[in-house]
Amino acid sequence: MSLFKRLLFSFLLAILVPALLVGVFSFHRVSQAIEDEVSHSVRQTVQLVNQNIGTHISQAVELSTVVYINPAVQRMMGRQTAATWEQLQDDVQELREDLANVTRYQEMYTVRLFYPDRGQFPSGFEMAELRPLDLLEDTAAYRALLRSPGGMLWTSEPLLPQLMRDEPYVTLLRLVRDKENLTELGVMTVSMPERKLWGIVDDVKFGQAGFVFLMDNDGKVVSHHDKSLLGEDLSGKPYASAILGQTAGDFMAKVDGEEYLFVYQTIEGTPWKLVGFHNARELRNTVTVVRNATIIIALLCFGIAIVYSIYTSGWFARRIGHLIQAMRKLERGQLGTQVVLEGRNRDEISQLYTHFNRMSDELQQQLETIHATSKKMREAELKALQHQINPHFLYNTLDSINWMAATRYKAMDISRMVTSLATLFRLSLNKSHEMTTVSHELQHVDCYVAIQKIRFGNEFELKVQLAPGTERLGMLKLLLQPLVENAILHGFRELDDPGLITIDVSVDGDYLLLDVEDNGVGCDGEAMNERLRQATGAEGQGYGLHNVNERIKLYYGEACGLTFTVPRHGARGTRIQVRLLAGMPEEVNDAS
Structure with a gap:
């Protein structure tokens, strides 16, 4: 593998792998954070709506308490014998004046009293606020009220349709007892039109298809933007089964093939559940936008990284290639070959250029020195050859002179000198x-x-x-x-x-x-x-x-x-x- 490919692969590996890991990790964390934030927002909205509905529920209970303790109500409901017309007129006038004083309740709630017929009202007496109890005795709500430990019950069951003008209501039923001996005197209802209740949550939307609705403990719809669903039994739905019997929570469930986030809370003082749901696909739309943006940015970064890696790898490989070419020229005997430095760059490769140029100069100088030295040696050898004497001839001649000086002329000084000279020549030649x-x-x-x-x-x-x-x-x-x-x-x-x-x-x-x-x-x-x-x-x-x-x-x-x-x-x-x-x-x- 060439240096260019190695550098390119290394750069891409060093840049793309960490960037990919960081991108995947960041996208996962951001996506999770967005989903958590949206889910938290849905939960907070449901909680806020729950508080608003709870306020109206509390107002209805407060109104029932005002009526419950009213002296006129206690007198009218507690009589055991027939009252005179004058007494009834005084009591009705007092009751209506007291109810009129609670002005904030007049438009929202309708109060009615249901009394057991003991003959306490004269024949022909009629009043919208007073009705015989036998009108309620056959309803499931009344039977449930009698079983209620607190003597108070909320219901969405239609009560007295002839009186409600066929408009759906939610109603608080409360037993009226004698304040002195707690004897049961009758039943009081505080009714609120379902449209008024829905008006509290009508503006609450979760995306394009998400909203809230009310459901009772039996799975029946109490309040809904689609009025045709009021009273419909949802207990057979998987999501409703997960809600019934629970106080509050959230979960994901599919409805008609679409996944939804369900958030539910119990409205305090009622058997109702406030349910909010958000389409999971819409919930993840923001995540999808983030994902697409992340992918686009990642692709741009990858493209820039690839271009940068190719450029940088080519730049390094090209500079190393120049050095290799110069070394090959030097190897072929082109002494003094130099590598041209690029600009003012003083990185490690430039230092290699500098050291190579210096080495090339020194090598040329050394070769020139060796050439000059070799020339001197050849000249010295030539001179030595010119003055060389045949060693054997020289030894034989000196040996003859030594023999003549020692034996014929008895000249021992000459003999010693000749002997030393012969030894000197022998050691000088040293067999070449x-x-x-x-x-x-x-x-x-x-x-x-x-x-x-x-x-x-x-x-x-x-x-x-x-x-x-x-x-x-x-x-x-x-x-x-x-x-x-x-x-x-x-x-x-x-x-x-x-x-x-x-x-x-x-x-x-x-x-x-x-x-x-x-x-x-x-x-x-x-x-x-x-x-x-x-x-x-x-x-x-x-x-x-x-x-x-x-x-x-x-x-x-x-x-x-x-x-x-x-x-x-x-x-x-x-x-x-x-x-x-x-x-x-x-x-x-x-x-x-």
């Missing part, structure tokens, strides 16, 4: 190997010193100090002889005292240290070190200090080489330290 051991290198120096002592008449001595185990360590050959030669030719030239050359071999960590020190006239060490750092050397010096230093750095690296240091014997003399990598000859060969 560049590496030798510390022991062989010191032997090579010793032969050179022996020849020079014969030449200069034993004017100097050589002293060697070896740390244990260092004689077997490997090193580049022909490093010490030029340093010793420099001490003999330049250090002891104007010296009157005997010269001393000391070679101290030690190991410091990963490095082999060879200190060559003389007690000669000395030199400016800082100036010599500066000449070595500037890589300047005199032409024709052969194995001079410059060439020795260059050979060491070529084989061992820039951390190694020659360094002029302070002599141990004070201010006079010269001390040169040779720093090499410590190792056996084969190990050094491998490293080089």
Whole structure:
């Protein structure tokens, strides 16, 4: 899978999955909150309507109490014998005046008194407010009133249709008792037109199809906007069965295939239930709007996220692609290849660009340095070939000279010099190997010193100090002889005292240290070190200090080489330290 596809997939996964989870979770929570809020609103509305109806119920009960305790009612209902017309007229006048004083009840309620006929009213007496009790005795409401423990009952059963003008009423029936001995005197009714009761809740709507209605404990409709349903028995309906016998609550139920939220409460002091219902589909319309809005917003966000992911992934992949192209060019040998930085961007990829450009420049410089070094090595090899002498011819010639000097002319000095020279050549050639051991290198120096002592008449001595185990360590050959030669030719030239050359071999960590020190006239060490750092050397010096230093750095690296240091014997003399990598000859060969 390409980097672009990986980045695109990662971005989409990192953006879309959390967004989808948050969207689903938020939609669920918001939907639940909206449904809960609407349900709570329906419950509050039903409760408020319940309180309003309860107020009118309380007013009817209050009115019945006013009539119940009225002295004229107690006298008229409590007489055991016939009253005179004058008494009846006084009582009726007093009752009507008392009822007229309760003005707030006049338009809403109709009060009637039903008395048992004991002959207390003269023949021919008629009054709208007074009726014989036998008109009620055959009704179910009256029988239920007699069973009522409080002597009070609300009913929606039609009572005396001939008096109600065929208009539906709800009626409070109350037993009238003697205030003194609680003897039953008759029945009082307080009637209210159903249309007046419905007027309290007529404006209450829940959506397009939701409303409230009243239902009694038997499941019959007490008040409804559809008057044809008044008195209809709903007890067979599933939702009505869930309401009957309960005080208050809410639930979801289906009616004619539609799901509704039902909220019901019992009206205090009555056997009626106030029922409100709301179409669940309408209830969820708001949720649907929220859902659709959420989906649209989510799709827009997803689209933006996809576009952003494609752009960002392409941007990263394109920049990485530029770097890969530059690396391939460099791999094909196009040295100095550079990646162009885009604008002022300084992010991690720009840092990669910068480091690649720097690495490309350094690689080009190093290859140029290696090329120059290789050229110098080839030139040095060419010079060496030009001056090379056949080793076998040289050894045979020196051996003949040694034999003639020792046997024919008895010249032992010449014999020793020739022997040292032959050994010197043998160690110098070293079977064409560049590496030798510390022991062989010191032997090579010793032969050179022996020849020079014969030449200069034993004017100097050589002293060697070896740390244990260092004689077997490997090193580049022909490093010490030029340093010793420099001490003999330049250090002891104007010296009157005997010269001393000391070679101290030690190991410091990963490095082999060879200190060559003389007690000669000395030199400016800082100036010599500066000449070595500037890589300047005199032409024709052969194995001079410059060439020795260059050979060491070529084989061992820039951390190694020659360094002029302070002599141990004070201010006079010269001390040169040779720093090499410590190792056996084969190990050094491998490293080089």
